[in-house]
Amino acid sequence: MTRFISPLIAIVAGLLVLLGYFLPNNDLLGGLRAKFIEWAVILAAAALLVGILNLLTVHIKKISAKEKGSFYSLLLIISLLFTLFVGLFAGTDSSAMQDLFNAVILPVESSLLAIMVVTLIYAGIRLLRYRNDLMAFVFLITVLVIMLGAAPLPFVELPLVGSVIRPFIISVFSTSGARGILLGVALGTLLTGLRVLVGTDRPYGGK
């Protein structure tokens, strides 16, 4: 029975939200759209709790099985519970929570972003091992030209690179390529949405 009910709910809700988006002046459709989106946000918030429980379960199992990296799992659980208690007792807008965010999350994420720089340089070097073709060469040369045009070089200034070549690549090749990719992605998004709306794609699973 659920085999038919869940697609039916998905299709009806999807169609109503879509029509509500395109016909915002229709009070009924506009109201339904707002209500459905509100429900989706509430469901997503409830799902977050389920997700956190899933995260806890995965790491508790990892610790109990003494798997590789279980010490980090223990740290994760302690940090999670500590942050939860601070949030519950001091409040999410409290200075303690702000300090936790500014002193832990922000620097750690910034550090990961910094590691990305090294990772990308290494990936650039490794690229020719994966793809020893013309496009890989074009990609690497473009990266080099853009970086040389943007970086403040000591003592020397490369003629034309920063003033002509780099802006030309960005405003012509890069922008047109990006727009082409975005158009393709938009069409893909449209068709994926339509497949879900007609029920041939069922991302909500079910047998």
Place this chain on the structure above:
Amino acid sequence: MQIVSNLAGLTLVIFSFILLLGLFLLKDRVKASFRDIPAFRKFDQAIGTAVEDGTGIHFSLGSSGITNPRTATSFAALSLMRHAAGFSAASDQAPIATSGDATLTILSQDNLRTAHYFAGAEQSYKANSGRLAGVTPFSYAAGVLAPIYDENISANVLVGGFGVEAGLLSDAAARKQSFTLAATDSIPAQAVLYASASEPLIGEELFASGAYLETGRAHLVSLYVQDVLRWLIVAALIGGAAMKLAGL
């Protein structure tokens, strides 16, 4: 002006729907032939190798849940995962999925369970096969590194709503010398993945995965519709440019 753009959007949706339905009903009369994308061929081989070796496949689905405009990317990723998980569900090591959004985690669990059910391997499905790895982009990346490094994974499928943090994942996969199929809708992330992943997909190739992996006729037809719409847009762009040139 808003009404005009809304109506134009609605017309495009209805036109696409009619085209999709029409081509779907024509069934076998539509013979689609698409250009070769080696990444999909290699992906099929990687699934086969994983099943034979008894190693696992890891699906990293990104951080786009159901409440943002990138949901379709996640849906395409789920569709790909469900198809591939169906082949590898009966393997010694069941496939795992990590995501950076709780709603996506629940959907991944549901899809993995369905894939196991249809593969006749429901008993090998584990609830923690679909995991929430982190709720911010970089915490997600940090959370995904553990399964890539520590679990017996031979193929990583990084498909979904990623940002540049995907570079950390593809780098980890490269260090483990595992197969990596990578696709996302974000342009900066695509550039990063092009440089760091062994098999990156560019642009809308992510949405073509269903057709290339033969997950169903609807995917084949929708790719055909995508191509028709693309040609219409190309014609409109060239026509617009010509009219502007002519001073109209």
